Amino acid sequence: MSKKIRNNPLGISMDRRMFLKSAAAGIAAASALPVSAADAFDINAFLQKHFREMTEDEIKKVIGRLEKEASLEWKKDVRISAAKATPGVKFGYGLDLSRCIGCRKCVYACVSENNQSRNPQVHWISVLKFKKGEKWIDLENSEKYYNPKEVPEKDSFYMPVQCQQCEDSPCVKACPTQATWKEPDGIVVIDYNWCIGCRYCMAACPYGARRFNWSKPNVPANELNTETHYLGNRPRYKGVVEKCTFCIQRTRAGKYPACVEVCPVGARKFGNLLDPKSEIRYLIENKRVFRLKEDLNTNPKFYYFFAT
């Protein structure tokens, strides 16, 4: 991994941290700000390095500060993990279109696991409905707001769409601050402390998988999931982009993503692509699989398949 994470935006030959440090020190000195007591403007937050440039020690400090902030704000003990990718693991996901019944349980399990804003509403998973027999891969012809008494409906099938965790992610390329990148286990993550909210990534994503926080995420404190990951479901800020991370807080702890666990028909599969004995490899080898918009060469690690 390259150490030089981004070029100095001003073209000054000084590394960013040095630059900011002196600039901030200058501001602080000029306005005689009591830096240590300033909670509205936290100099440490301002000086926070890029996540991938931080040493273990620095990460620990940042996590400590963020945990404290979040716990104060939510009046709950919020834990933020920084668990790293396990070597030899690349995550892959499978979704069985011949089983999905469009019940949307995954959508809401995701919301509560990952602390998405309730109102304004943020959903990381969209379930699209198609008429059987229509030219369906054409996503524009799908229905997102279907609301019958019971599912599945006759002559329909359903396709949930979420972040496809592309190997060659257009969103990563589009980000001007390198606030989003692909981790060694293949999960595309966002550092909410580095995201500047320009939403270039959203424009670049061919799957419409990224969401923007137009306001401060609104989550009832009693529903907040306090088991979080720095790169995943920790409480977000106004003006940052977020998306599915394969439940990084769960999957890096060995568990299945929340959507896999909740699916009543067992349409959702998850595992290690590098492990020939995993269920994801079994389905890729034994079932008809395809990936969404394969022609764009984004190389998703999200496999749709038909078990029958």
Place this chain on the structure above:
Amino acid sequence: MNRGSKFIFGIMTVGIFFMLSLAVGAAVIEKAEEKKDDIPKFFVPKPPPSGSFPCSKCHTYRAIDKKKRKLELSHTGITLKHAEEQRWCYDCHEGDKLKLQNGQLIDFDKSYLLCGQCHGTIFRDWKAGIHGKRTGLWEGEKVYLLCVSCHDPHQPKYKPIEPKEPPMKPADIKLKK
């Protein structure tokens, strides 16, 4: 022998009986043998308790009646809609046990063996975690749902359910100031 291989061993023993009756059975066993180490430990939850257990509670006092009919004195909720032309209750039940085609009796918590006799491909997929559902650890211990957790063995077609509410349309989303 760990639990996983014990399970496989179990399947294979049962499987040997299948082979005599079913060509499909043979394919399953071959696959199972190849994949000996692949199948993780099984922790299949017990079927939900029901007022019907144990069957012998009542059936010791009843003569077996093999006539196909609508049941009215008991089990009124059970109507067979599962290849019902070809068979009836006693093709799967005997006493307090389930009965395989070769006559072998198995416990209710091994009902997947019963289903696996006729649904070989799905059974294989189920063991690999593709059909049905597993929870737990993606690279460790997993809990499998039984076939009968999702399919009523008597009317196995998956029942429709109520969907959760649709997402808000963008126009309906209000920003709180």
